Amino acid sequence: MMDFDDFGGNLPDKPLSQADKAAAVLLAMGKTVAGRLLKYFTQAELQVIIASAQTLRTIPPDELAQLVAEFEDLFTEGAGLMDNAKAIESILEEGLTPEEVDGLLGRRAAFQAYESSIWDRLQDADPAFVGKFLVREHPQTIAYILSMLPSSFGAKVLLQLPDSRRADIMNRTVNMKEVSPKAAQIIENRVIELIGEIEAEKNSIGTNKVAELMNELDKPQVDTLLSSLESISKEAVNKVRPKIFLFDDLLYMPQRSRVMLFNDIAGDIVTMALRGAPNEIREAVLSAISPRARRMIESDLASGTQGVNPREIAIARRAVAQEAIRLANAGQIELKEKEAEKSQEAA
Incomplete structure (x- = not known):
C-alpha cells in the first residue's frame, strides 16, 4: 500500500496530515465503497x-475536490500499471457482477461463461x-x-445411486471441504466427458429417426418392430425405447404431467382420441x-365410434402423443414413471 508521506502537500486553513487526507477521501466515498478498500491498508495504516x-x-x-484529484494523481503514478490493474480488478470484483467486470476489462468472459454453464448443461440430462x-x-x-448441481436435479441423481452408497455419499457431501483448483479441474474434465456422452446420445441421428418413425405408428406395430430389432441388437432397443411415446403410454405418465398435458389440448381432440x-x-x-x-367429453363419447373415421382417431391420438413429447423435451413434464420404465424394459 502507498506511504502516507507521498500523499501530497498542505491545503489552506488548518493543514491536513497525510492520514487526515486518506481518512477524508475514504469518508467521502461512503461506507460501502470505503469498506471494500480498507483491506488494501496495513493494520498500522488503519x-x-x-x-x-x-x-x-x-x-x-x-477542498475535498482537490483532495480527490490529488489522490487520483497519486494512484495513477503509483507502483506500476500492472500492479494497479490487478488492484483495480480486485476492487471491481468486490462491487460488480462477473459479467460487469468482464464487460469493463474485456477478459476471461469466455472462460467464466464456460465455468458457469457446465453444471447447467449437465442438469438437462436424464438423472438415470x-x-x-x-x-x-x-x-x-x-x-x-x-454439491455443484442444482438441488432439485442433484436429489434426482442421488436417488439413482445404489442404496448401499447413498449414506456415505451424503455424508461426504455434508462434510465437503474446499476442493483444490487442480482436483476441481480433474473432476470437471470428467463432467465434460459425461456431457459429451449425453450430447452424443441426444444427437444420435439414427436413434432419433427410428423413434420418430415408430411414434407415427400404432402400438401393435411398434411392439412388432421392437421385437424384430431386439432379435438383432438389444442395445439398439434400449436406445430407441426411451424416445418412443405413444398414446397408450399415457397410462405410465405421472398424474401431474397428465394434468399439464391436457390443460392446453382442445376438447374435440381429446374426445376424438378417446373414442x-x-x-x-x-x-x-x-x-x-x-x-x-x-x-362434456363423456357426453360426446356416449355416441361411440359409429360413423367416425378410424384415421381421424389415429390422427388425434398422434397429436396428443406429439404434444406430450414436445412438453417433455422442454422439460415441463415427465413421459413415464421410473417404475413403469423398468417394467417395460423387463417385459
Whole structure:
C-alpha cells in the first residue's frame, strides 16, 4: 500500500496530515465503497486513519475536490500499471457482477461463461443416465459433483445411486471441504466427458429417426418392430425405447404431467382420441381434466365410434402423443414413471 508521506502537500486553513487526507477521501466515498478498500491498508495504516477520522475537521467541498484529484494523481503514478490493474480488478470484483467486470476489462468472459454453464448443461440430462455414469466414480468425486448441481436435479441423481452408497455419499457431501483448483479441474474434465456422452446420445441421428418413425405408428406395430430389432441388437432397443411415446403410454405418465398435458389440448381432440380407447386409458385421461370438461367429453363419447373415421382417431391420438413429447423435451413434464420404465424394459 502507498506511504502516507507521498500523499501530497498542505491545503489552506488548518493543514491536513497525510492520514487526515486518506481518512477524508475514504469518508467521502461512503461506507460501502470505503469498506471494500480498507483491506488494501496495513493494520498500522488503519489505526492511524481511524484516529485521524475521529478528530477530522469539517472539509469544504472545494477542498475535498482537490483532495480527490490529488489522490487520483497519486494512484495513477503509483507502483506500476500492472500492479494497479490487478488492484483495480480486485476492487471491481468486490462491487460488480462477473459479467460487469468482464464487460469493463474485456477478459476471461469466455472462460467464466464456460465455468458457469457446465453444471447447467449437465442438469438437462436424464438423472438415470447421470447416475449410471457417477456410480463408476469415487464417492468423493460423486459428492463434489452433487454439491455443484442444482438441488432439485442433484436429489434426482442421488436417488439413482445404489442404496448401499447413498449414506456415505451424503455424508461426504455434508462434510465437503474446499476442493483444490487442480482436483476441481480433474473432476470437471470428467463432467465434460459425461456431457459429451449425453450430447452424443441426444444427437444420435439414427436413434432419433427410428423413434420418430415408430411414434407415427400404432402400438401393435411398434411392439412388432421392437421385437424384430431386439432379435438383432438389444442395445439398439434400449436406445430407441426411451424416445418412443405413444398414446397408450399415457397410462405410465405421472398424474401431474397428465394434468399439464391436457390443460392446453382442445376438447374435440381429446374426445376424438378417446373414442374406442380402453377404459383404463379413458379414465387416466378424464381424471386429468376439469369436472366440467369431463362431463362434456363423456357426453360426446356416449355416441361411440359409429360413423367416425378410424384415421381421424389415429390422427388425434398422434397429436396428443406429439404434444406430450414436445412438453417433455422442454422439460415441463415427465413421459413415464421410473417404475413403469423398468417394467417395460423387463417385459
